[in-house]
Every structure is written in C-alpha cells, then in structure tokens.
Amino acid sequence: MQYDSKIYQLNSLRLGLIHEDNIQNKPSIFVAVGSQAVETKSRIKKYIDLHQAGTHNVIIIPHDFDGTEPGDNHEIYTYYETQLSVEFYLTEKIPRGHSFFKDFGKPMENFTEYHFDENTKFIKRVCETGFGKSKVFCDKPFAHNYIHPDGRIRLCCTTKQNLPTNNNYNLFNAGTHSIDDYWNSDRMKEVRRKMIAGEKIKDCERCYQQESQGVQSLRTTQNMEEYIRDTLPDGTYLKSATEMQIQMGNICNLKCKMCSQMYSHMHGLETLAIGEQDPEWFHWVKEQGANVNNWTNDLGRKEEWYKNPDTKQKMFDHISKNIESLVVIGGEPTLIPEFYEMFEHCEKNGTLGDKSITLVTNLTNTNPKMTEWLPKLQAWTIWASVDGIKERTEYIRYPSRWDKVLESLDFYKKNIGNNGKIVLSPAVQLLNIDQLDDIIKWWKDWCGGELNEQFGWTWLATVWYPLICNPSIAPREWRLKVADKLSKYQFDEYYENIIKSLREDKHTEEQYRELQKSFIKYNDRQDQFRDVPHTWRQLLPELDQSLTNSLK
Numbered sequence: 001m002q003y004d005s006k007i008y009q010l011n012s013l014r015l016g017l018i019h020e021d022n023i024q025n026k027p028s029i030f031v032a033v034g035s036q037a038v039e040t041k042s043r044i045k046k047y048i049d050l051h052q053a054g055t056h057n058v059i060i061i062p063h064d065f066d067g068t069e070p071g072d073n074h075e076i077y078t079y080y081e082t083q084l085s086v087e088f089y090l091t092e093k094i095p096r097g098h099s100f101f102k103d104f105g106k107p108m109e110n111f112t113e114y115h116f117d118e119n120t121k122f123i124k125r126v127c128e129t130g131f132g133k134s135k136v137f138c139d140k141p142f143a144h145n146y147i148h149p150d151g152r153i154r155l156c157c158t159t160k161q162n163l164p165t166n167n168n169y170n171l172f173n174a175g176t177h178s179i180d181d182y183w184n185s186d187r188m189k190e191v192r193r194k195m196i197a198g199e200k201i202k203d204c205e206r207c208y209q210q211e212s213q214g215v216q217s218l219r220t221t222q223n224m225e226e227y228i229r230d231t232l233p234d235g236t237y238l239k240s241a242t243e244m245q246i247q248m249g250n251i252c253n254l255k256c257k258m259c260s261q262m263y264s265h266m267h268g269l270e271t272l273a274i275g276e277q278d279p280e281w282f283h284w285v286k287e288q289g290a291n292v293n294n295w296t297n298d299l300g301r302k303e304e305w306y307k308n309p310d311t312k313q314k315m316f317d318h319i320s321k322n323i324e325s326l327v328v329i330g331g332e333p334t335l336i337p338e339f340y341e342m343f344e345h346c347e348k349n350g351t352l353g354d355k356s357i358t359l360v361t362n363l364t365n366t367n368p369k370m371t372e373w374l375p376k377l378q379a380w381t382i383w384a385s386v387d388g389i390k391e392r393t394e395y396i397r398y399p400s401r402w403d404k405v406l407e408s409l410d411f412y413k414k415n416i417g418n419n420g421k422i423v424l425s426p427a428v429q430l431l432n433i434d435q436l437d438d439i440i441k442w443w444k445d446w447c448g449g450e451l452n453e454q455f456g457w458t459w460l461a462t463v464w465y466p467l468i469c470n471p472s473i474a475p476r477e478w479r480l481k482v483a484d485k486l487s488k489y490q491f492d493e494y495y496e497n498i499i500k501s502l503r504e505d506k507h508t509e510e511q512y513r514e515l516q517k518s519f520i521k522y523n524d525r526q527d528q529f530r531d532v533p534h535t536w537r538q539l540l541p542e543l544d545q546s547l548t549n550s551l552k
C-alpha cells in the first residue's frame with residue numbers, strides 16, 4: 001500500500017512539514033509513541049540520531065493509548081520540543097480510529113514503527129524490542145498448531161476456546177478440516193490483528209490471569225517482530241506454523257485419578273459402569289463437575305478423528321513439510337497405529353531429520369520400530385508420566401504396572417544416543433505430594449546421580465483440577481507435616497513454592513469440609529469398583545486419619 005499524504009493526512013501535519021515533497025526519495029519511519037510514555041525520554045534518542053544522520057525521515061505520531069492521558073496537543077508539543085529536544089517532524093496527537101491506523105495497523109505498544117520505502121510504499125510495522133513489550137501478543141497464532149483430543153482446533157493447549165469456521169456456526173475439526181482450512185480463517189486473522197494492535201483476546205484469558213498473579217504463562221513474544229513483519233494488515237500470515245501439539249484422540253489403556261473422559265475413553269466407560277451400579281454416585285459426580293471429574297458429557301466416547309484418510313494424509317503432509325517441533329499426546333499415542341504411520345510418512349519423505357519430537361507417554365507400551373526412527377530425528381524427548389514409586393503410581397495411574405514402567409524407561413534409555421532426552425513429568429497432586437522428595441531422589445538415582453541435558457524433570461503436569469486432586473484441600477495438620485518432610489530436601493524454586501503453598505490455607509472452613517468429603521466419596525467408590533490391591537486409605541494412612549479427624 002502506498003502512503004498518500006492527502007488521504008492519510010495526519011491532522012494539520014504541523015507546519016506543513018510532512019508533504020509528499022519532503023518524505024519522498026528517502027525511506028520514512030512513522031513512530032507512534034505513547035505521548036508521554038515513561039520510556040520516551042531515553043528511547044527517543046535513537047530516533048533523533050537516525051533523523052540527524054539524514055538517512056530517513058522520522059515522523060513522530062504522539063499517540064494516546066488508553067484515551068485517558070491529560071494534556072492537549074499544545075502540551076504535547078511542548079513536552080517533545082522542549083523537554084525532549086525533538087528536532088524532527090511531529091504530527092498532532094491522533095485518535096485510534098484514524099485512517100492511518102486502519103490501513104497500516106494500530107500501534108502495539110508505546111513505540112510502534114511504520115516503515116515506508118523511498119517510494120512511500122508501506123513495508124512493515126514493528127514494535128521495538130526491549131521496551132514496551134506487548135502484554136497481549138503471543139507467538140502461538142503465528143507459529144503453532146494445536147489439536148485437541150476431540151479434533152477441535154484451538155490457539156494452544158491453554159485456551160478452552162475452539163476456533164469457529166468462517167460462518168461462525170461450526171467449529172474447525174481436524175477430522176473434517178485441514179490445517180490450511182483454518183490457518184487464515186476469519187477468526188485467526190482477527191486474533192492476529194488484535195494481538196498486533198495490543199488488544200486482549202478472549203481465548204487468552206487464562207494466560208493474562210496467570211501473569212497478573214505473577215505466575216509464568218505459556219505466552220511468549222520471542223519472535224514478535226518477525227511475525228508482525230510477515231503479517232498482512234488484514235491478519236493473513238503467509239507462512240506455515242513450525243510447531244504443533246497434536247492430541248491423537250482419547251484412546252487410552254489407563255484411568256488415571258486426575259484424568260477425564262476427554263483424555264481417556266476408559267475413564268468414561270468406567271464412570272458409566274459404576275453409574276449402573278450406583279446411580280446416586282453417578283448423578284453426584286455429574287453435578288460436581290470440575291470439582292471431582294472434569295465431566296464432559298461424552299462418557300465412553302472414542303475420539304478417533306485422525307482416522308479420516310483424507311485429512312490424515314493432509315495432516316501428515318503438513319507435518320512432514322512444515323513442522324519442526326512436534327509434541328504428541330493422547331490418549332496414549334503409543335497405542336495408536338496412526339502415530340507410527342506418521343513416522344513412516346516422514347521417513348518416506350526424508351524429513352525425519354528436520355524434526356524434534358516430544359512424546360508424552362504413560363510408559364505402558366513401546367514399539368521396537370522406534371529404535372529405527374529415533375536416531376534419525378534431529379532430537380526427541382520422552383515426557384515420562386510417572387506419579388509415584390511402585391504401588392503409588394500403579395494406584396494413581398490405574399491399572400499400570402511398575403515393572404512395565406521401568407522396562408519402558410530402560411528401552412528409551414538404551415536408545416538415547418546423542419539426540420534423545422527423557423524428562424520425568426509427574427502429575428503432582430494430593431495422592432503423591434507426600435512422597436515428592438522420594439520421587440525426585442528415585443529419579444535422580446535412575447538417571448545416574450544427577451539431572452543433565454539428557455535426563456530432566458518438569459513440573460508442567462502439576463494438577464490443579466479436578467479440585468479433589470489438589471493438595472490444597474487436605475487438612476492443615478497433614479499439609480504442615482508433609483511440608484516439614486519435603487523441606488528436609490532442597491531441589492529447585494518450584495519445589496520450594498510447593499512447600500510454601502502447602503503451608504497456606506486456601507479455602508473456607510465450609511469449602512474444606514465439602515471438598516474433603518467429595519475426595520473420600522469419589523475415591524472410596526472408585527476403589528471399591530476397581531477392587532484395587534491397595535486402597536487410598538492403605539496407601540496414605542496418615543491422610544486417612546487426618547481427614548477423619550477433620551470431618552468429625
């Protein structure tokens with residue numbers, strides 16, 4: 001798009017400085033600056049230098065970001081000219097709805113540059129790195145594909161919003177739509193435009209919330225300038241994503257305590273079966289929703305969207321051609337033939353060597369073919385879902401077997417080569433927090449003494465919901481005792497935070513009672529139905545006693 005001063009005239013274009021005569025034959029940078037932004041004083045120097053060097057026109061657009069800034073145009077000129085000694089072109093303060101911003105995109109933060117070449121053709125818009133970093137921009141809509149176990153497509157794993165098709169009546173689903181169908185859909189373009197303009201996105205509420213509480217979110221702005229440069233004003237992003245997280249349905253062989261039917265079809269089938277014996281319990285679970293079971297209304301349903309031959313083929317082509325970093329989750333991927341077909345497809349196309357693949361697995365199953373594929377990958381990582389020592393993980397990840405878990409871990413260790421990595425990813429929760437120190441010690445031993453580049457640990461699977469899995473619901477007396485035990489060992493900052501959090505009271509008296517009663521009712525019934533070799537009461541006798549005392 002060409003800059004035409006007659007059309008885009010920035011208010012009075014003060015003193016007539018910005019005429020086509022003035023700005024042609026030199027590249028120009030318009031800088032939308034939060035008029036009295038705190039960083040202005042120190043940052044403006046860069047533009048003064050550039051202007052004085054005579055290589056560019058530099059034109060400052062003072063901009064009122066939130067519409068609350070005091071001061072009229074006169075005060076703003078005074079501020080720039082006297083306080084900041086600005087010696088280059090300065091327009092009047094202009095509103096967000098100005099046609100300039102409509103055509104070239106709204107400012108993202110306090111210092112947004114609009115670049116035009118010497119023919120006044122618009123080239124790019126960037127937000128200068130290192131200051132005024134966006135609080136809403138995220139790399140994901142430019143770099144990442146995310147597919148939920150039911151095939152729905154989202155911005156990433158954090159959000160719960162599914163992406164709608166252009167008519168807004170349907171949702172994109174990997175079972176019927178290809179990645180190309182959604183990548184530049186109306187909604188994706190809108191998300192990108194808004195992020196670039198510094199506007200909040202409903203889909204991203206969770207990240208904003210976490211950040212406002214001082215918790216690190218998944219939002220990253222690492223490549224912000226590059227992505228913005230490659231985005232058209234309407235939000236179209238012409239490149240493909242290079243990262244993908246794909247949840248290959250919900251077929252699983254386990255019924256883990258913190259899981260739900262969305263991630264394991266076995267979970268839903270079991271809840272239905274218990275419900276046949278005990279309708280009161282079944283209806284109670286449904287009413288409790290996220291407190292006890294992350295209820296989804298699709299009990300026992302198998303999610304197998306990846307079996308559609310047409311979309312599967314397109315998906316594999318996309319992965320083979322574009323994706324550099326791939327995370328595969330289930331269900332349990334190692335039970336799904338299409339997971340291995342994907343490797344075969346990439347191998348046939350000679351693209352395995354471009355890929356870093358992360359596999360999240362419950363370690364109940366391995367495939368000897370992996371020994372051929374793993375060394376060919378650029379890098380691979382196993383996220384090992386182990387939630388406790390021996391019978392504790394067998395209980396939480398029912399009906400897994402400890403000996404099989406060790407066998408699978410050994411399988412990956414033998415094949416680790418130079419490009420492999422094994423990361424323990426325990427789902428930290430009420431049923432295992434008392435042995436967190438023991439789990440870490442066991443893991444370090446298994447890794448050969450110390451964690452390093454190839455043997456790691458992640459906290460990312462820590463359980464927040466269902467609430468009855470959250471350690472915060474335990475009686476105070478028990479939590480303090482566990483905190484004392486854990487604090488004898490030092491590990492890392494997150495470990496320290498867990499201990500700190502155990503010492504805090506997070507609920508009202510009434511909430512404690514209700515959640516504790518729910519924990520007991522849910523787990524007692526499940527234990528009885530499963531006929532487990534060890535019940536939670538046998539595995540955690542002190543918790544049992546403490547709950548009994550608390551509920552007297």
Ligand code: SF4
Binds near residue numbers: 138141157159217218
């Ligand atoms: S801001 Fe958060 S929720 Fe939004 S796309 Fe990025 S990581 Fe996902």
